[in-house]
Amino acid sequence: MTQIKSLADLKAIKQSIQAKIETREKGNAEGLVHVRVAMATCGIAAGAKTIMDYMMAETDKRGMNVVFTQTGCMGYCHAEPTIEVTLPGKEPIVFGYVDTKKADEIIEKYIKDGELVDGIIPVNYETINK
Amino acid sequence: MAKFKMHLLICGGTGCNASQSQEIAQNLKNGLKDKGLENEVQVILTGCFGFCEKGPIVKVMPDNTFYTEVKPEDAREIIEEHVVKGRKVTRLLYVDPENKQQVADSKHMGFYKKQLRIALRNCGFIDPENIEEYISEDGYSALAKCLGEMKPEEVVKEIKLSGLRGRGGGGFPTGLKWEIAAGNHADQKYVVCNADEGDPGAFMDRSILEGDPHSVIEAMAINGYAIGATKGLVYIRAEYPLAIKRLLTALEQARTFGLLGKDIFGSGFDFDIELRYGAGAFVCGEETALIHSMEGMRGEPTFKPPFPAQEGYNKKPTNVNNVETYANIPIIINKGAEWFNKIGTEKSKGTKVFALAGQINNVGLIEVPMGITLREIIYEIGGGIKDGRQFKAVQTGGPSGGCLTSAHLDTPIDYDNLIAVGSMMGSGGMVVMDETSCMVAIAKFYLEFTVEESCGKCSPCRIGNKRLYEILEKITKGNGTMEDLDNLANLSRVIKDTALCGLGQTSPNPVLSTIENFYDEYVEHIKDKKCRAGVCKSLMQYVVDPVACVGCTACARNCPVNAIQGEKKMPHVISTELCIKCGACIEKCKFGAISIQ
Numbered sequence: 001m002t003q004i005k006s007l008a009d010l011k012a013i014k015q016s017i018q019a020k021i022e023t024r025e026k027g028n029a030e031g032l033v034h035v036r037v038a039m040a041t042c043g044i045a046a047g048a049k050t051i052m053d054y055m056m057a058e059t060d061k062r063g064m065n066v067v068f069t070q071t072g073c074m075g076y077c078h079a080e081p082t083i084e085v086t087l088p089g090k091e092p093i094v095f096g097y098v099d100t101k102k103a104d105e106i107i108e109k110y111i112k113d114g115e116l117v118d119g120i121i122p123v124n125y126e127t128i129n130k
Numbered sequence: 131m132a133k134f135k136m137h138l139l140i141c142g143g144t145g146c147n148a149s150q151s152q153e154i155a156q157n158l159k160n161g162l163k164d165k166g167l168e169n170e171v172q173v174i175l176t177g178c179f180g181f182c183e184k185g186p187i188v189k190v191m192p193d194n195t196f197y198t199e200v201k202p203e204d205a206r207e208i209i210e211e212h213v214v215k216g217r218k219v220t221r222l223l224y225v226d227p228e229n230k231q232q233v234a235d236s237k238h239m240g241f242y243k244k245q246l247r248i249a250l251r252n253c254g255f256i257d258p259e260n261i262e263e264y265i266s267e268d269g270y271s272a273l274a275k276c277l278g279e280m281k282p283e284e285v286v287k288e289i290k291l292s293g294l295r296g297r298g299g300g301g302f303p304t305g306l307k308w309e310i311a312a313g314n315h316a317d318q319k320y321v322v323c324n325a326d327e328g329d330p331g332a333f334m335d336r337s338i339l340e341g342d343p344h345s346v347i348e349a350m351a352i353n354g355y356a357i358g359a360t361k362g363l364v365y366i367r368a369e370y371p372l373a374i375k376r377l378l379t380a381l382e383q384a385r386t387f388g389l390l391g392k393d394i395f396g397s398g399f400d401f402d403i404e405l406r407y408g409a410g411a412f413v414c415g416e417e418t419a420l421i422h423s424m425e426g427m428r429g430e431p432t433f434k435p436p437f438p439a440q441e442g443y444n445k446k447p448t449n450v451n452n453v454e455t456y457a458n459i460p461i462i463i464n465k466g467a468e469w470f471n472k473i474g475t476e477k478s479k480g481t482k483v484f485a486l487a488g489q490i491n492n493v494g495l496i497e498v499p500m501g502i503t504l505r506e507i508i509y510e511i512g513g514g515i516k517d518g519r520q521f522k523a524v525q526t527g528g529p530s531g532g533c534l535t536s537a538h539l540d541t542p543i544d545y546d547n548l549i550a551v552g553s554m555m556g557s558g559g560m561v562v563m564d565e566t567s568c569m570v571a572i573a574k575f576y577l578e579f580t581v582e583e584s585c586g587k588c589s590p591c592r593i594g595n596k597r598l599y600e601i602l603e604k605i606t607k608g609n610g611t612m613e614d615l616d617n618l619a620n621l622s623r624v625i626k627d628t629a630l631c632g633l634g635q636t637s638p639n640p641v642l643s644t645i646e647n648f649y650d651e652y653v654e655h656i657k658d659k660k661c662r663a664g665v666c667k668s669l670m671q672y673v674v675d676p677v678a679c680v681g682c683t684a685c686a687r688n689c690p691v692n693a694i695q696g697e698k699k700m701p702h703v704i705s706t707e708l709c710i711k712c713g714a715c716i717e718k719c720k721f722g723a724i725s726i727q
Contacts, residue, residue: 003388005396007274010265017266020172024137024255027192039216056133068135069193070216 019060026067033066033111034086040073046080047099055083055103059111066111076121085110094121134172136213137191141254143178143340144333144372146186150202151175154186157205162213171213177341179254180495181241184224189236189254196236197222227491227513241492244511246473248481249297249457250497253341258376261383264344270389272463273348276355277397285356286312289459291467293479298324298415298452299527299556300632301478301545307449311439312357314447319359321350322443322450324420325366325373328412329528330579332559334483335453337495339366339373342457343380347403349459351390354401357449362403365420367410377405412529412583415557416631417442417450419585430585431631452557454483474500478544482555488524488562489516498543505539508562519564523647527556529576529583530636532643533569552643554636568665569648570655574602576640584633591634594625598641606666610656619645664726667711671727676701678723685715685724 004010026032037043037052052068059066076082079096085106086092095106096119109115140146140155155175162168179187184198188208195218197208204222211217223232224239233239247253256263264270276285290305311319323346327335339346350362366374381403384390392400406424413419414429421443423429442448458480462470471479478500484507487493491513498507504524508514515521523533532553534541541547545555563572577599586592598621601614622638629635645652654660661669674685674694681699686692693709696702704715704724716724 003386004270005388007271007278007395010270010274013262013265014268014271017262019133021256021263021266023134023172024139024191027194028255037216039214041215052135056135060133067192070135072215072217 026065029065029067031088033064033088035066035068035111036071036084036086036092037068038072038074038076038080038082038084039070042073042077043080043082048081048083051081051083051098051100051103054100055107058104058107062107064107064111079121082121087111087114090114094123095119096121134170136171138171138173138208138213139176139189139191139254140173141177141179141185141187142175142258143182143185143337144370145178145182147372149186151186153202154188154200154205157202158188158209161205161209165209165214167209167213174257175259176255177253177258178250178337178495180245180250180337180497181239181492182495183491183493187254188222194235194237196224196233196239198224240513241494241496241511244502244506245497246481246499247497248461248473249338249454249483250341250495251461252345253337253495256342258341258343259379261344261380261387261389264342268464269344269460270348272460273351273355273389274395275463276352277395277399282312282356282358285352285463288463288467289356292462292470293467293474293477294455294458294462294470295478295545296452297454297458297482297557299530299554301555304451304455307439307451308353308356310437311359311447311449314440316446318361318444318446319357320443320446320448321353321357321359321362322417322420322424322438322448323350323362323364323456324415324417324450324452325364325370326408326415326420327367327370327453327557328410328415328583329530329557329559331487331561332485332528332557334485334495334558336370336373338453338457338483339370340376343373343377344384345460346377346453346456347380347384347390349456350403351394351401352459352463353449353451353456355399357447359447359449360400360402362401363406363424363443364403365406365408365414365424368407369410374405374407381405411585412579413585413631413633416633419631420450421448428585430587431633433630454558475542475544475547477546482543482558484558484560486512486560486562488560489519489564489566490514490562491516500544501542503540503542504534507543507560508539512562515562515564519566521562522565522567523563523569523572525553525561525563525572525576525640526559527554527636527639528559529579530554530632530639531556531559532639533563533572533647534643535647537647552646553639566663566665568606568661568663569644569651570602570606570661571663571665573640573644574599574606577602577637580633580637584637588628588630588634590625590628591630591637594621594629595634595637597621598625598638602641605652605655606661607668608655608659608666612653612656615645615652615656670711671706672704672709672711672713672715673725673727674702674704675723675725678721680721680723682720684718684720688714688718690714 084094188197188200286308294304295301414423416431419429419431438448483497584591679701686694693705
């Protein structure tokens with residue numbers, strides 16, 4: 001183990017660990033973009049896992065701070081993989097048939113600029129919380 | 131480095147540990163392996179989450195799901211449902227006692243809403259046995275800042291400005307203490323961390339050492355730099371094996387990283403820390419007694435002055451601070467005194483950690499800003515009194531503190547306000563009592579503790595407390611007189627004025643404050659020979675209601691001393707002379723015919 005001899009050394013360690021602990025910190029932070037990936041059997045079979053990994057890696061690469069969580073079946077089994085994106089202060093939007101290309105478009109347009117893209121599944125239910 | 135998608139945080143504090151949190155962690159790890167998810171989901175044992183009432187706790191990040199009372203066999207379900215399929219395991223979620231609804235997210239739990247975590251900032255968030263996690267939370271950057279950018283006197287000045295006061299109970303300004311120690315010159319000085327937490331029911335310091343040991347190590351090094359000491363000592367009780375283990379691990383890691391030892395951060399400053407184990411004497415929490423104990427002598431206090439800052443360990447200038455005080459230091463250096471002294475009240479800055487215990491729904495460890503009211507702590511964070519009973523009193527400050535009543539519920543809590551109402555902050559024990567607690571018996575309980583723990587050096591404490599205890603014993607037995615009550619108050623004041631150290635000077639507080647606040651209850655014990663809470667056995671009588679009694683003989687058959695007489699199918703009678711008040715008859719009676727009077 002190398003010894004820490006300066007503030008720079010300390011910062012280097014902090015940087016290298018950051019990614020590891022970030023998942024936890026995001027849970028505590030407020031006002032972040034939140035992406036929920038439907039990961040029931042149907043979602044996983046349609047490739048939701050790949051999409052989640054891809055989006056996590058891509059948002060990281062582009063220096064964006066996004067919280068990813070997985071959820072159960074959202075009920076849109078016909079349109080898997082589906083993801084739900086919530087921008088801070090906005091209603092959640094669900095996108096269906098997400099492949100890596102679509103994911104890229106969602107990241108670039110909707111998450112970055114709030115510009116809607118094709119593939120939105122309109123909300124067709126009411127929740128009991130309302 | 132692989133990035134984990136999900137983190138499973140398991141409480142590794144002493145409480146949850148005893149409820150098999152290690153097994154839960156192991157089962158979770160095994161379960162993840164079976165599913166091939168060990169590189170996607172990380173399992174971390176952390177420090178105490180504070181919500182000990184519902185332990186063991188498993189928290190899922192980043193979605194903040196808070197599972198309570200988890201058992202090792204629940205691990206499989208958590209993995210299969212939550213981790214794989216993303217469905218929360220609803221039966222393990224915390225249920226709000228108010229509206230009976232499940233709360234999935236810890237941010238919405240009443241227990242956490244009012245808390246402000248500074249000293250506990252990393253507890254339940256990082257892995258205490260991994261120095262890298264502490265570093266990633268800005269750990270050791272305060273030390274780097276001090277050594278690289280600040281002169282020792284600037285560090286002292288910053289702490290002074292922050293308004294931080296000793297969290298061990300006395301409330302002495304920390305910055306001033308450092309300044310005095312820094313001003314005394316010697317070839318060797320020492321900094322000592324007081325981890326001899328002795329109040330009954332208190333576990334603040336233990337939880338900090340278990341959950342975030344590096345914050346204390348870093349703060350001690352900063353303290354050493356500020357006063358010119360190169361050696362640190364932690365005086366910790368041997369009854370805290372887990373805290374000791376984590377502290378030793380942390381010290382080892384800090385040395386490996388060069389954050390302890392010679393030439394730290396290339397600044398030329400040397401500092402290292404050793405542990406000293408205490409055998410668990412309450413008086414050793416007093417700083418002079420603590421120092422004598424570390425020197426290998428009897429743990430007895432000596433007269434101040436000389437203060438430890440002048441002549442302490444090995445007759446060298448020594449600065450002694452409590453664990454929680456230290457835990458505040460790094461963040462004050464990093465965020466600045468200005469930030470810290472905006473929190474709290476005019477004379478008490480920052481937050482205080484309390485160990486919430488007694489007849490309250492949410493027993494646990496909490497950290498709140500100074501100036502919060504008892505009402506907020508008890509009803510909002512603590513979730514109210516158990517089983518819907520009435521609040522009666524809260525005891526703060528342990529054996530040195532006093533009882534506060536419903537009249538004090540809206541008093542903002544800080545050092546000075548608590549002293550003004552006859553109690554004290556103490557190290558942070560907070561025992562909540564309801565109508566089933568007898569205040570005379572409570573005073574007796576604390577006196578029994580003090581008599582046991584008195585070192586015997588000065589007579590007011592050694593003899594006086596014993597006499598206090600005897601008078602209380604007499605009153606609870608039903609033999610007290612009104613003269614006893616006066617003697618109790620007088621003797622208490624004499625002990626307060628004449629005892630040598632803090633233990634003796636504060637030991638009569640539980641008596642004085644209960645006399646002050648619950649005078650009626652004392653008079654009832656003396657004049658009416660009654661204990662309204664039904665605690666003092668000598669004052670109780672078990673009586674059979676002849677109308678309700680059907681003569682089933684169940685009570686008579688179960689009485690261990692044959693004190694109950696009566697024919698079959700005829701009302702029974704309890705002989706008060708023979709009865710030992712064990713309560714077995716009440717338990718066995720199916721007709722509710724036996725009552726306590």
